[in-house]
Amino acid sequence: MKATIKDIAKKSGHSCSTVSRVINNNPYVSAETRARIQGIIDETGFRPNNVARGLVKGKMNVVVCIIGDRFNQFYAELFSAAEEALNELGYLAVLCYTNYDPAKEEKYLEAVTENNFAGVIMVTAPETPQLTNNLSKLAFPIVLTNRYLVSVPTDVVLTDNYYGGYIAARHLLDLGHRRIAHWSGPDNSTASRDRLRGYCDAMQEAGLQVRDGDVWKGNLQETGGYQFACRLLENPGDVTAVFCGNDMMARGVVVAYAERGRKIPDDLSIVGFDDSPIAVTGTVKLTTVRQHAREMGRAAAEMVVNRMANKDQPHRRLTFTPELVIRESTAACRRTDGPL
Amino acid sequence: MKATIKDIAKKSGHSCSTVSRVINNNPYVSAETRARIQGIIDETGFRPNNVARGLVKGKMNVVVCIIGDRFNQFYAELFSAAEEALNELGYLAVLCYTNYDPAKEEKYLEAVTENNFAGVIMVTAPETPQLTNNLSKLAFPIVLTNRYLVSVPTDVVLTDNYYGGYIAARHLLDLGHRRIAHWSGPDNSTASRDRLRGYCDAMQEAGLQVRDGDVWKGNLQETGGYQFACRLLENPGDVTAVFCGNDMMARGVVVAYAERGRKIPDDLSIVGFDDSPIAVTGTVKLTTVRQHAREMGRAAAEMVVNRMANKDQPHRRLTFTPELVIRESTAACRRTDGPL
DNA sequence: GCGGGATGTAGAAACGTTTCCAGACAGAGT
DNA sequence: ACTCTGTCTGGAAACGTTTCTACATCCCGC
Numbered sequence: 030m031k032a033t034i035k036d037i038a039k040k041s042g043h044s045c046s047t048v049s050r051v052i053n054n055n056p057y058v059s060a061e062t063r064a065r066i067q068g069i070i071d072e073t074g075f076r077p078n079n080v081a082r083g084l085v086k087g088k089m090n091v092v093v094c095i096i097g098d099r100f101n102q103f104y105a106e107l108f109s110a111a112e113e114a115l116n117e118l119g120y121l122a123v124l125c126y127t128n129y130d131p132a133k134e135e136k137y138l139e140a141v142t143e144n145n146f147a148g149v150i151m152v153t154a155p156e157t158p159q160l161t162n163n164l165s166k167l168a169f170p171i172v173l174t175n176r177y178l179v180s181v182p183t184d185v186v187l188t189d190n191y192y193g194g195y196i197a198a199r200h201l202l203d204l205g206h207r208r209i210a211h212w213s214g215p216d217n218s219t220a221s222r223d224r225l226r227g228y229c230d231a232m233q234e235a236g237l238q239v240r241d242g243d244v245w246k247g248n249l250q251e252t253g254g255y256q257f258a259c260r261l262l263e264n265p266g267d268v269t270a271v272f273c274g275n276d277m278m279a280r281g282v283v284v285a286y287a288e289r290g291r292k293i294p295d296d297l298s299i300v301g302f303d304d305s306p307i308a309v310t311g312t313v314k315l316t317t318v319r320q321h322a323r324e325m326g327r328a329a330a331e332m333v334v335n336r337m338a339n340k341d342q343p344h345r346r347l348t349f350t351p352e353l354v355i356r357e358s359t360a361a362c363r364r365t366d367g368p369l
Numbered sequence: 370m371k372a373t374i375k376d377i378a379k380k381s382g383h384s385c386s387t388v389s390r391v392i393n394n395n396p397y398v399s400a401e402t403r404a405r406i407q408g409i410i411d412e413t414g415f416r417p418n419n420v421a422r423g424l425v426k427g428k429m430n431v432v433v434c435i436i437g438d439r440f441n442q443f444y445a446e447l448f449s450a451a452e453e454a455l456n457e458l459g460y461l462a463v464l465c466y467t468n469y470d471p472a473k474e475e476k477y478l479e480a481v482t483e484n485n486f487a488g489v490i491m492v493t494a495p496e497t498p499q500l501t502n503n504l505s506k507l508a509f510p511i512v513l514t515n516r517y518l519v520s521v522p523t524d525v526v527l528t529d530n531y532y533g534g535y536i537a538a539r540h541l542l543d544l545g546h547r548r549i550a551h552w553s554g555p556d557n558s559t560a561s562r563d564r565l566r567g568y569c570d571a572m573q574e575a576g577l578q579v580r581d582g583d584v585w586k587g588n589l590q591e592t593g594g595y596q597f598a599c600r601l602l603e604n605p606g607d608v609t610a611v612f613c614g615n616d617m618m619a620r621g622v623v624v625a626y627a628e629r630g631r632k633i634p635d636d637l638s639i640v641g642f643d644d645s646p647i648a649v650t651g652t653v654k655l656t657t658v659r660q661h662a663r664e665m666g667r668a669a670a671e672m673v674v675n676r677m678a679n680k681d682q683p684h685r686r687l688t689f690t691p692e693l694v695i696r697e698s699t700a701a702c703r704r705t706d707g708p709l
Numbered sequence: 710g711c712g713g714g715a716t717g718t719a720g721a722a723a724c725g726t727t728t729c730c731a732g733a734c735a736g737a738g739t
Numbered sequence: 740a741c742t743c744t745g746t747c748t749g750g751a752a753a754c755g756t757t758t759c760t761a762c763a764t765c766c767c768g769c
Contacts, residue, residue: 044719081755123463384749421725
């Protein structure tokens, strides 16, 4: 069987307490004692049992990241940074995908409770009544990222999506575009809504009106962008630029145009969102709005362990400012024929 | 604080043992007692603490899936099926990505040991000395999938990759192709090697010789396929068909050709591998070799819990037979000019 | 030479379950 | 009437840690 702390205690002639102290780097151990015990630990290959530790401490040193969408590399990047930070802080990070299914979300949150995991970093969750109901009575730290809930205060780390939407539209306007579409995801997240507002305000500021037909909502994946692009190609109108809800969608647009021999940015200017790795794969590098994925991930990690120590501090919202990254998918508007 | 089994015992006037019995559906509880206790459990919202349970049972009911590659949807599919099965069997499934980094792999395996997780399903791992060394002394059940290790016997569920390579090449040969390239991943997995063998044997059977220059090894991702396709386009030779190591790679080839206005399958026939979801997204649906991802996932799940019960049974290797799925990326060879 | 704060160590309780053991009771077979 | 077997229940040990309490010892300043 695996060696326990008692075995080490017996072998070294010391008590469990003392062995525990050397394991946990408690200063109240003499140099000789520490050396002797450490020697035995090393030669035995003893590793403390985290389950027992978890029982007395009241929590396992495991943080679960619950993510809606496994295709979005922005989340992957965010998680990877969070994991790195969590490891440094002594926690194991594991991943669960919900596929945006509220039932799965609930299942995972329940599992966290039952297993006394230390906390949760949750990346995107549509705001369902169950979720808000659950969140409000959860006993462990949870930090949301990317979107916040209007009905429940939580710790959250965000991008300033309003500003992101604003600079995306602003950039296209500066290039002379006048009819700018916005393709995004379902309307159930603050992230999407805030970006939309930013886009609308930029348009209005330029004296342009956003028409109903200019904003399309679909799935935030490559297929979504692909489909919308096909729809636009069939019925071009005078749209000369598109602001996409994320880079995956933007990629889908590029593919649809490439397949028909149309040129980006000549035939259409595209701004993505996220600046995820796929923004720079493929021939046309995307102009996009960079979210600071790694910084957000690290911040979320720090926030979640911070809350473990201070259970009752007020909830905090940390907002990162996105920035425009100009690459090859946008260019000055060449169409001058239409009105507006 | 959260209710414990003792609180329930006190409230119901019964002992902890009895409460435990109703929680675990032990038959030795009278109907009335069970009803009364269950009532209290329900009204209290009591949930047993898995950590305490894990301590006495010697393991947490958590299975970790360790996956090398988060981009490959075939693995995602496999994991999703495994998770489903594991949930049915009473286990929580969580995910860790190694990015093919042996150090991360080791870290996760260590975490499994320290946290007494119930077992591991590991999807792809390059066979490093550390890994084999670690695996041979692990105390928990582990089942490998997709590739097996030559130096350590383990439980493993596989696709018959040799046969997969064979039918892929055979299909292209049947379409009249003679110069068929094979683009795959690094040579460190049995999966790649077996597919290569199958492809070579099919070629030889047809009286054709595989030349060194026909087999390229790169990264098994879209970028890998894209790069190889570019290389081929620059220097076409007489290759008319390609058998790709997986669907992502095949997709990359399609994109490269589309961007240059070349037609698939007219200019190049492509066979992928996996039949992952991306095989049917995009305009050209891929001809590919289907691996039975969901069946493999479920099998892996069953295998891992099976081994928990029977620690000393001999290791098993379960092989699924892949099948060719013919779609739009392959067509009869039209080039008849060159010798072979 | 004596109280008093560090420093070092051991023993035992505690964490929340499961499970082993023992005992009570009932009905059935002799 | 008696064992015997099966059903039901409670008490307590066990799982492997951390941590609380208690007790030495030492050195310091008086």
